[in-house]
Amino acid sequence: MAEIVIRNLRKEFGAFTAVKGSSFTIRDGEFFMLLGPSGCGKTTTLRMIAGLELPTSGEILIDGEDVSQKPASQRDIAMVFQMFALYPHLNVRRNISYPLVSQGVPKSQIAAKVAEVARILGIEDILDKPVGGLSGGDRQRVALGRAIVRNPKAFMMDEPLGALDAEFREHMAEELRALHDRMRATTVYVTHDQLEAMQMGDKIVVMNHGVVEQFGTPQEIYDHPATLFVADFIGSPAMNFLRFDGQARAGAQSIALGDTVMDLPQLQEDAAGALVLGVRPEHVTLADDALYRGRVEAAEYLGTTQIVTLSTAHGPVKARIPSGQVARVGEKVGLRLNARTLALFDANSGRAFRTAANAGVHHG
Amino acid sequence: MSAYSVTEPTGRSKLVAGLLVTLYAVVTLLPLVWIISTGFKSGPDSISYPPKVVFDPSLEGYVNLFTTRTRVAAEEFQNLPPPETWYDEIVRDSGMVIAGPSRFGERFLNSVIIGFGSTFLSIFLGTLAAYAFSRFKVPLKDDLLFFILSTRMMPPIAVAIPIYLMYRELGLSDTHLGMILLYTAVNISLAVWLLKGFIDEIPREYEEAALIDGYTRFQAFRKVVLPQAATGIASTAIFCLIFAWNEYAFAVLLTSGTAQTAPPFIPTIIGVGGQDWPAVAAGATIFLLPVMIFTILLRKHLLRGITFGAVRK
Numbered sequence: 085m086a087e088i089v090i091r092n093l094r095k096e097f098g099a100f101t102a103v104k105g106s107s108f109t110i111r112d113g114e115f116f117m118l119l120g121p122s123g124c125g126k127t128t129t130l131r132m133i134a135g136l137e138l139p140t141s142g143e144i145l146i147d148g149e150d151v152s153q154k155p156a157s158q159r160d161i162a163m164v165f166q167m168f169a170l171y172p173h174l175n176v177r178r179n180i181s182y183p184l185v186s187q188g189v190p191k192s193q194i195a196a197k198v199a200e201v202a203r204i205l206g207i208e209d210i211l212d213k214p215v216g217g218l219s220g221g222d223r224q225r226v227a228l229g230r231a232i233v234r235n236p237k238a239f240m241m242d243e244p245l246g247a248l249d250a251e252f253r254e255h256m257a258e259e260l261r262a263l264h265d266r267m268r269a270t271t272v273y274v275t276h277d278q279l280e281a282m283q284m285g286d287k288i289v290v291m292n293h294g295v296v297e298q299f300g301t302p303q304e305i306y307d308h309p310a311t312l313f314v315a316d317f318i319g320s321p322a323m324n325f326l327r328f329d330g331q332a333r334a335g336a337q338s339i340a341l342g343d344t345v346m347d348l349p350q351l352q353e354d355a356a357g358a359l360v361l362g363v364r365p366e367h368v369t370l371a372d373d374a375l376y377r378g379r380v381e382a383a384e385y386l387g388t389t390q391i392v393t394l395s396t397a398h399g400p401v402k403a404r405i406p407s408g409q410v411a412r413v414g415e416k417v418g419l420r421l422n423a424r425t426l427a428l429f430d431a432n433s434g435r436a437f438r439t440a441a442n443a444g445v446h447h448g
Numbered sequence: 449m450s451a452y453s454v455t456e457p458t459g460r461s462k463l464v465a466g467l468l469v470t471l472y473a474v475v476t477l478l479p480l481v482w483i484i485s486t487g488f489k490s491g492p493d494s495i496s497y498p499p500k501v502v503f504d505p506s507l508e509g510y511v512n513l514f515t516t517r518t519r520v521a522a523e524e525f526q527n528l529p530p531p532e533t534w535y536d537e538i539v540r541d542s543g544m545v546i547a548g549p550s551r552f553g554e555r556f557l558n559s560v561i562i563g564f565g566s567t568f569l570s571i572f573l574g575t576l577a578a579y580a581f582s583r584f585k586v587p588l589k590d591d592l593l594f595f596i597l598s599t600r601m602m603p604p605i606a607v608a609i610p611i612y613l614m615y616r617e618l619g620l621s622d623t624h625l626g627m628i629l630l631y632t633a634v635n636i637s638l639a640v641w642l643l644k645g646f647i648d649e650i651p652r653e654y655e656e657a658a659l660i661d662g663y664t665r666f667q668a669f670r671k672v673v674l675p676q677a678a679t680g681i682a683s684t685a686i687f688c689l690i691f692a693w694n695e696y697a698f699a700v701l702l703t704s705g706t707a708q709t710a711p712p713f714i715p716t717i718i719g720v721g722g723q724d725w726p727a728v729a730a731g732a733t734i735f736l737l738p739v740m741i742f743t744i745l746l747r748k749h750l751l752r753g754i755t756f757g758a759v760r761k
Contacts, residue, residue: 157663163657
């Protein structure tokens with residue numbers, strides 16, 4: 085198992101730059117998520133780590149060795165593809181043993197190893213079947229089997245759950261995470277599904293337009309988004325954005341939002357101009373005595389909670405409140421925002437201002 | 449499950465379809481049946497009018513195809529020892545004796561060497577080229593593909609004279625190598641284009657998986673791409689073989705002796721010992737067999753080759 089260090093990694097396809105100088109470190113044994121919308125460069129980054137694309141510039145260190153210009157076959161990593169890419173002309177057993185055959189492992193050892201992997205994955209009964217007729221879940225397990233059979237330095241997974249049914253996906257996600265916890269193998273996992281990333285990842289890199297927007301644990305990324313993009317991309321419903329013009333000096337603990345003064349985590353730098361105040365729906369509460377007012381537009385019932393959409397002077401706001409609380413459409417109510425959780429962004433650059441709350445967060 | 453359901457054809461439309469297919473089969477197969485039956489007729493039966501559908505089968509045509517015969521003087525004929533083999537006997541019955549083997553065997557072998565040789569070479573080069581065009585960034589790729597296709601834009605025989613002169617200069621006239629190269633040159637454009645289509649359909653992930661599993665690019669090509677492309681290769685091979693096997697015009701022009709193939713040879717049977725139609729028909733029948741067997745062996749793939757691209761998997 086290995087640590088993977090990415091330094092100023094860049095990939096150009098002709099005039100198009102897919103990855104614009106990414107840098108991050110994947111620690112040994114980490115389950116690492118590359119998250120972003122389609123076309124953000126996450127798959128290209130993964131393919132460069134795997135050796136299927138050569139970077140235009142930059143370094144990829146696996147266990148301290150720069151492999152950025154080495155072919156895939158010399159990097160000792162394994163990969164699970166989105167469409168599984170099982171060899172269609174081979175049966176399950178031969179698919180799983182294929183990577184060992186290439187290394188010239190003796191037959192008896194291969195048989196033992198395949199048996200062990202089949203036991204771990206619970207696919208002993210399908211070993212002699214052709215891969216063509218397998219269910220999505222079994223194909224997934226065979227693809228995993230082919231990856232784990234030779235103890236590689238790291239695993240690459242390119243949206244491995246993307247081809248599965250929604251209900252089965254959750255089950256496979258748990259299986260994958262359990263497998264990882266058991267093997268403690270460094271894993272790089274590409275997904276566009278923020279829930280999947282939050283659920284499974286130890287660390288997440290959020291990418292957009294070839295740029296790393298933020299790098300951190302799921303909690304850091306959810307609670308303290310470094311940019312407007314991350315704030316909007318992570319969480320469902322997304323973070324609310326209240327757009328306004330205002331200013332505050334470093335050290336301030338509040339800011340004027342129109343006529344209302346909002347408490348904030350203490351600012352560590354000056355903020356002025358077009359600003360955006362970000363608040364997660366679950367940190368908005370409805371209180372009749374609150375000064376900031378809004379009008380109830382709609383309510384969606386979700387069982388234990390409900391999502392109430394309100395219109396305010398600075399745009400629509402969604403609040404996640406207990407479903408028992410009454411919110412009538414058309415009613416004017418007061419909104420209280422949980423001050424400790426607020427984020428303040430520069431509307432032009434999209435960057436979050438440094439505050440006492442997000443001081444330790446790693447910006448992209 | 450498909451998104452659209454197609455109504456099962458009714459009994460009557462099935463019947464009509466069946467009749468049409470049968471009619472078409474009769475029309476296309478009748479000449480074949482005629483050639484095969486003529487091969488088993490005696491000389492007089494083959495030219496009798498009205499044509500004989502029922503006749504006494506005879507192997508005279510096949511014997512004549514493989515032998516050369518001479519007429520001997522009557523008294524000498526009387527004094528010959530009794531015929532040793534069944535084919536001696538057939539020849540004696542027509543008042544002649546076998547002088548030696550004909551050249552049909554050699555010509556047929558030439559056809560096999562040149563036909564299969566050029567097919568193999570076309571497929572070998574075509575697969576490599578198609579793989580490169582399909583997978584790699586080749587400079588001027590589109591222009592090169594168009595250039596390759598452009599060799600098909602006129603009938604090959606249009607360049608017969610330059611090729612004739614060129615082959616004479618290079619000493620390739622009437623050589624196996626010359627004919628193999630010529631047929632390969634004609635077939636390779638078809639092979640590259642067909643095979644590129646087949647290889648394009650094979651997802652890259654298979655090779656990428658093999659690369660990551662520790663195989664080199666060439667090993668991945670050989671062990672993963674080739675088995676996947678087998679269908680395409682087989683159907684392309686059939687098309688190439690049919691062309692090379694049946695080709696007549698260049699064979700007449702460029703071969704006359706050592707490398708002559710069967711198509712220009714078979715008509716020369718006429719005139720050696722009169723118009724020996726059973727021998728010609730026997731030659732045509734034997735000539736049909738290899739392509740027929742090859743096609744039947746690979747017919748599963750051929751069907752996919754014809755409909756390829758029509759159905760997305």
